[in-house]
Amino acid sequence: MDAVVKSLSDGEASQAESDKPISDRPTRAEAEAAVLTLLRWIGEDPAREGLLDTPKRVVRAYEELFAGYRDNPVEVLDRVFEEVEGYSDIVLVRDISFFSHCEHHMVPIIGKAHIAYFPEGGVVGLSKLARVVDVFARRLQTQEALTAQIADAINDTLRPRGLAIMLEAEHMCMAMRGIQKQGASTITTRFTGVFEEDPALQARFFMLIRE
Ligand SMILES: [Zn+2]
Structure with a gap:
């Protein structure tokens, strides 16, 4: 019982201090x-x-x-909103390379991100998408969480009609230790808005990143 009481009070303490500097x-x-x-x-x-x-x-x-803990992805994306009159078709940035570390072993995850969206009124500088990937990659991660965090940050700030993200990565903790499977890549995807609703758009996304 002691342990339970202790963990509860620890939780409250960290909650109360969450706004303060570490x-x-x-x-x-x-x-x-x-x-x-x-x-x-x-x-x-x-x-x-x-x-x-x-x-x-x-x-x-x-x-x-691990510089990503000090960076705010919302600031990265907020800074550069440009109105692009007349362009409402797909914007796709592919092969954004990233380096992260798995949260289980603190061993590298090396991969590429592909991001596509349909603008709704504004677009963001293309390099900003790569910066957002970096902000989250430079933290301890799982590939699933990394994918979701990038998607949520872009969705919440850019508010596109639809967003498609695919991450493909090799996990060094699989290649170098444990089962030692080299060259195995893990793929994660996230579709929102029109991409989520329309399988034909998902197919177009996969086609464009494979071209
Ligand atoms: Zn690992």
Whole structure:
């Protein structure tokens, strides 16, 4: 019973603090010390010359690889709305490469995103779509959640008549560990609006990204 009571009060505490800056964020020194612990745990000698700066480098790399926690996808998309008079057909950006990390093993997910939408009044700069993919990819993810988060962010800001997203990715945690299946790609899709309603539009989307 103690454990239940504790987890409930923990939940309330984190709820109340959700608006504040992350006060319990470890310091850089603590993060570097954690890397040093992992080096020792895998059997390395963190004092050998080649590894002396590794904890610092890993923490700096993490800042870049997980920069998505500091970025707001709504801001990314809000900035560039352009009215495009007369164009209401499909806008498709394909082969947006991304790098993410699985939330189960913190091992890379490497893939491509294809995004199509039918504008309703406005469009967004094409590079902004790639930026949105990056914001969510640079967090710990599952491919399913990544797909849904990208779709929701674009839908909520751009409000297109329809949106189609497909992610195809290789999960290094499958390739390098566990069942060790290399080259297997996982495909996830999300259709909204007219894409969801009309299978012919879904077929057009698949045709366009395979051309
Ligand atoms: Zn994994």
